[in-house]
Amino acid sequence: MKSFPKDKEHRYTSLSQLHQWTHQQFLRRAQTKPDRRCRVVIAPAQDGPFLHGMAEGYARGFVEPILVGNERQIHRVVDESQVPLTSDWEIIHEPEPISAVIRAASLIKEGEADVLMRGRILVYDLFKVLFHPEHGLRDRRQYWSQVGILQIPNFPRLLIISDCGLNVTPDLHQKVRIIENAISLAAALGISKPKVALLAAVEAVYLKMPVLVEESILAHFSERGGFKGVVVDGPLSLDLAISPEAAEKKKMTGEVAGKADILIVNNIYVGNSLYKSLVTLGRAESASVAVGGDLPVVLPSRSESPQNVLHSLALAAGLWAKREAGNEKD
Amino acid sequence: MEHINNLPALRSAQDIIDRAKAIGKSQGTKRVVIAAAQDEDVLEAAHLAQREGIAEGVLVGDRKRIQGLCKTINIDPKAFQIEDVSDETEAAIRSAEIAAAGEACAIMKGFLPTSTLLKVLLSKKYRLKRVETVSHVAVLSVPGYHKLLGITDGGIVVRPNFEEKLAIISNAVMTYRAMGILIPKIALLATVDMVREELPETLECATISRMAEEGQIPHVQIEGPVSFDTAVDRRVAEVMRFDSPVMGDADVVVASSIEEGNILAKSLVNFVGAIFSGVIAGAKVPICLVSRADTVMNKMSSIALGIVCGAAWEQMDLSYPISTNTYRQKAWL
Numbered sequence: 323m324k325s326f327p328k329d330k331e332h333r334y335t336s337l338s339q340l341h342q343w344t345h346q347q348f349l350r351r352a353q354t355k356p357d358r359r360c361r362v363v364i365a366p367a368q369d370g371p372f373l374h375g376m377a378e379g380y381a382r383g384f385v386e387p388i389l390v391g392n393e394r395q396i397h398r399v400v401d402e403s404q405v406p407l408t409s410d411w412e413i414i415h416e417p418e419p420i421s422a423v424i425r426a427a428s429l430i431k432e433g434e435a436d437v438l439m440r441g442r443i444l445v446y447d448l449f450k451v452l453f454h455p456e457h458g459l460r461d462r463r464q465y466w467s468q469v470g471i472l473q474i475p476n477f478p479r480l481l482i483i484s485d486c487g488l489n490v491t492p493d494l495h496q497k498v499r500i501i502e503n504a505i506s507l508a509a510a511l512g513i514s515k516p517k518v519a520l521l522a523a524v525e526a527v528y529l530k531m532p533v534l535v536e537e538s539i540l541a542h543f544s545e546r547g548g549f550k551g552v553v554v555d556g557p558l559s560l561d562l563a564i565s566p567e568a569a570e571k572k573k574m575t576g577e578v579a580g581k582a583d584i585l586i587v588n589n590i591y592v593g594n595s596l597y598k599s600l601v602t603l604g605r606a607e608s609a610s611v612a613v614g615g616d617l618p619v620v621l622p623s624r625s626e627s628p629q630n631v632l633h634s635l636a637l638a639a640g641l642w643a644k645r646e647a648g649n650e651k652d
Numbered sequence: 653m654e655h656i657n658n659l660p661a662l663r664s665a666q667d668i669i670d671r672a673k674a675i676g677k678s679q680g681t682k683r684v685v686i687a688a689a690q691d692e693d694v695l696e697a698a699h700l701a702q703r704e705g706i707a708e709g710v711l712v713g714d715r716k717r718i719q720g721l722c723k724t725i726n727i728d729p730k731a732f733q734i735e736d737v738s739d740e741t742e743a744a745i746r747s748a749e750i751a752a753a754g755e756a757c758a759i760m761k762g763f764l765p766t767s768t769l770l771k772v773l774l775s776k777k778y779r780l781k782r783v784e785t786v787s788h789v790a791v792l793s794v795p796g797y798h799k800l801l802g803i804t805d806g807g808i809v810v811r812p813n814f815e816e817k818l819a820i821i822s823n824a825v826m827t828y829r830a831m832g833i834l835i836p837k838i839a840l841l842a843t844v845d846m847v848r849e850e851l852p853e854t855l856e857c858a859t860i861s862r863m864a865e866e867g868q869i870p871h872v873q874i875e876g877p878v879s880f881d882t883a884v885d886r887r888v889a890e891v892m893r894f895d896s897p898v899m900g901d902a903d904v905v906v907a908s909s910i911e912e913g914n915i916l917a918k919s920l921v922n923f924v925g926a927i928f929s930g931v932i933a934g935a936k937v938p939i940c941l942v943s944r945a946d947t948v949m950n951k952m953s954s955i956a957l958g959i960v961c962g963a964a965w966e967q968m969d970l971s972y973p974i975s976t977n978t979y980r981q982k983a984w985l
Contacts, residue, residue, distance in 0.1 A: 446850045523914035560918035591908040594843040595916045598880040604924045625888040
């Protein structure tokens, strides 16, 4: 096993600190507003592990669950996987997955719910609804992307990885937006100067490989202040981005090499495999959300453990509370 | 030695090293020819392999520099057969000649670009070409996974097209057959487990799966499109109610691009503590690579994998056909 040096300057070393951060946001919100839970609407709700995660969030006192989906199937799932459902949970019957998502989105628009959570539906079908001009939640100026925060055993800090689940093959402009989204999520968590690595197979710039060229342009864009003082560097291979030892061996200089907080991948195939390798074989814990809109969408991977669903809920609820507390100040 | 088909399947990096040693004991230590051997890491790897009885090194390269480097890392240059060729292209040519004459069963890349070595090696003269596309096969011994996990291609083909993907699969099958895994289970990665127009990669994967179903790709079980977690985690496969022998039990995962293969392998090495062995497959002899970042164990298992493949390929029918010509297919089967 590679060993990574401990570093005291990092704000987060584990996801339990993320839960503390969420708690603080709720306290801040409660200074100006009546204290209440974050109303999370899941659609379509018939998914055992997701509901278990939801139940855990409910037990910890920060989630108020609203379940939209096929009622019969929801009850079957609840019975089969023994979800500790209580009478406080609201269940809204919408038999078809797509109509369930439409209903959930309308609850958010009408202020009946605060945050949306992906249920048993493919990400693309979910976002087809959310980006729909009539039923959707997206403002056309917004660009949404998925961001994962991972706690990897034996690694000294949380790693932020984007985009592993939403944008398939982003172009140069879209990559800038993906990077900005990840940076602003980090900023919301209090990581003010994250180091951003653009991942590739190699660190040399072969002009025949478009990925390397694009990432070099983004690095240069960053050098000229394109990301408002946040350093973005690439192309970097994964080991150079995260291992100071590897960076030193290959004589890679720069602020990011060996110290990356945020990893940006060039397409969904890369991101998805990387994320899933860490969560399955790497036993990493993770929180996953889609950001870019006014509020995050809780976006666990389709086979995520209840533990990881809970982390994702905590992150989204914290962002909601922070936004509400901030609004009051303006 | 027994025919390769009768040997047990290899399951870990240590198994690969042990198999290479066993081959050496029964057939005499196999030889690996090193093209442009004037490189510290390569010499160290050759020294280790020789000391452990994995392979005997034939060094083709600049004799003076080789001797100088041997001195700095404190190994005895007299232990090796050295052929003094200072120019890197010349070194590649001489190495190809040695391999073509059957005097070495594997080639190792030294201090020269991979492209230079491949160009020489695959030229018609030496008859070492097997398929049109060579590719890198990473074989990882991952803690917590019950077998060796192959990842391809994270090193050579940047963005494989359909033909290239078939060649990549054929190269992985050859590598796995050499390791005693006669019907490898291959997962074609594409983020999700179904065909979706949003993810164009899934269309190609589905086509290849269908070809395998029809018997057009012999001696494999292929599933695709597949997401990485369903490929390696039985629990996920069960939750998702996928019923395929490949799910949760993949031998090889085929990536959609060099970035995916490379980053996936590095993730498993850096974060999960996997031991990495790698070989370039596609020619009639395997090509081993070691890099600066490799540990002692990596270096040994990479050379051992080259020997295991090289020794097996000497005995095997290498005309592995993937084609649309069913007649030829049936003849081979």
